[in-house]
Amino acid sequence: MRQAVHDWYSSTALKRLQPDRNAVVIILTRWHPDDLAGRRLAEEGRLEEGGRWKVVHLPAIADPKFGIDPLGRQPGDPLPHPKIRTRDRAALLAWWHDMKRTSIVRDWHALGQGDPQPSEGALVSAELLRQLRDRGEGAEPQKIAVAVDPSGGGRDTAGVVGGFLGDDNRVWITHDWSGVMSSAEWSTAACRLAHETNAAIIYVETNYGGDMCELAINTSWETLQRDGEIPLKKLKPMVQTVRAKQGKLLRAEPIAQQMIQDRVRLRGVFPDLEHEWSHWMPTDPMSPGRIDASVYLVYGLLPEAGGAAVVHAPLAQRPNPAGPGAAISYTRSFGSGGR
Template identity: 30%
Template sequence: MQQMNEKERRIRARLMADFAHYAAKCLKVRAKGGRIVPLKLNSAQKYIHEKLEEQLVTTGRVRALILKGRQQGCSTYVQARFYWKVTHRRGVRAFILTHLEDASRAIHAMVQRFYENCPEAVRPLATRRSSRELVFGRLDSGYAVGTAKSSGVGRAHTLQYFHGSEVAYWAQAEQHVAGALQAVPDEKGTEVILESTSAGAAGLFYQMCMDAQKGRGGYTFVFVPWFWQEEYRKTPPADFAPSAEEKDYQTAYGLDDAQMYWRRVKMEELGGIWTFRREYPSSAEEAFHSDRPNALWERAGIDRARRHPADAPEMKRIVVAVDPAVTSGRYSDETGIIVAGLGTDGRGYIIADLSGRMSPPEWASAVISAYYKYQADRVVAEVNQGSDLVEHTLRSFDASIAYKSVHASRGKMARAEPIAALDARGLVHHLGAFPALEDQMCRFDPLQDAKSPDRVDARVWALSELMLAPRKEPRPMIWQPD
């Protein structure tokens, strides 16, 4: 074998020590457009690499849980990382376990592509290549792929590297993870990486992630938001105008209009905000969010009934309902403020959610502003905490408003159930997305919760006034969406 000169030794040493450099120089992947290109780490992959290397330096081993969105390159990163390790070390084995046969084939094809396109100088001889395995005999190292459909997968060998792909969707997840952990010794240099998109707030992956965030279980938790993907953006049309919900979201995460327009289009493709939040989360809470089993409302029903504001009919009546908080401050309850309308089609429409933590002058100002902005014909206020004070606060801003006070004389179940029944019949539509309100609706179980959420209460009062309270036929009112 020809001896390497000093320059070649330096090059080889860097390739062995610097994964990002090695990936860009030696590994090829199929890009989303179909071209075969060098593997240059994207923002999400760089972040994952940084977190894993940080743990490796700190503990001597990697035990990681990665929660991410669709098509962010997480699996590609882990395959490349393990390929790099098994082709540069002796006597090590990597095993990848996926949730579907198609996923197993795709991952194995990716690894074969790494091998076929790797420069000969840094490519060890493969002594066995099959549809499931790649073995480097001289190194006594290997790389294998399996599918999580039998209880014995991954138990046959001692492993140094284990990658569980889409763990939240595995059948028999507990058995597979237990088997993998038994196969990987608790030795320095070993790595266990479990990654997945969310399958809701249940199951092994969810529980492991919750434990990791609390510092339990020995795993580091890594979350990757969708908006780190450079390609997740779409040029908006000239008349693009973010909704109130979109403006709040945009401000919260520092996004530009191209990212927001991509989000809007993708949300329409997926059929609603709930699916988008699970598939393309901006936070771990969003990713794992799921409806409470006994909640009065289901997210799928809200999504089915959702309408675009431009499709709203003329409104016969519009009300602004307010459920004022008793106190104001950082940890106080929210004041619920909901604008709702009764369409000429006889259906209820949620027009705006203006709720938040506010002082009395702040919520009164918000209510009066909404009263005029939406041409409401009445303010409806829950006054359990003092009717005179609520009315006085509102009329101190505008004495001329049409005002009605309501009292929670019946239990929260009795108040909410008739409105939930209207929703179940498809008679109430949300004009756009109201994530905070919808979260409260789908988590509210009147039999378990001591207090009903403020946004939900305001929504119930608004729709009760519009759709349940007996009254004479009013004059038509026309509301034009923003």
């Protein structure tokens, strides 16, 4: 169907332009990277890159990954709506967040953000992630943790993910507070999440911040206590630093395998987290923070998950009907805990 559209554009639409005055304007929902707009940009380029097309991209929530916002919005700012006062930022955010909450992951990123991505070759499928959502088992937390992948290394988004190891021997992901944040902001978010969930430990990756990452968390905890958000008598969770030595594929594949084996569940719907897991490709240079944070969370709570790794991307399939603890076959060791 896509090829038919490309053929029509080349053989029919372009052949009917007037020679003395003409313009082509394409307005569409971006359902696929190789749709009409995607193919035009791939073949003919953007104006700012010396190409042919001026692109006006207006995502529902401004995101720096799309470049300079046409409306001058800052990261995280909402798109105006004709039925909501432009200055009422809270109402606008509530509207778009409700749209996000009531949309499947694919629809939100295509319709809301104009950011379609192929899912072929991803570590896990969107269907698998849907099946991993809470089915009412009611597992009781045995150990609660927060994991952080700080912004850095050319990426503005910090991953902040919370969850627990349940009495069913599964890791349950319960919160995703990730976003575009400075070091002061992500460390504060991590401390607030740890306080809200009564987490016993905070895992933080230190590849780009070193000891400053742990210092940022300690400082934020003390600040929140001084401001009265956290009781003074409440003990700060242990902070355990993680230094990732393997590439993202070797870190993420064992966790994808645990998802397939039904050792990891989602307590709720997490559109951004699910989108990263179901669309990230092993060849992508970008390092999504939500994937890394959730990987560190599972490694910390379920350390045997990182004891070995598969050497191929796991197939997208239903959770293992044999349930948690079923035999898993691995082919390549890379160290305890994947660290």
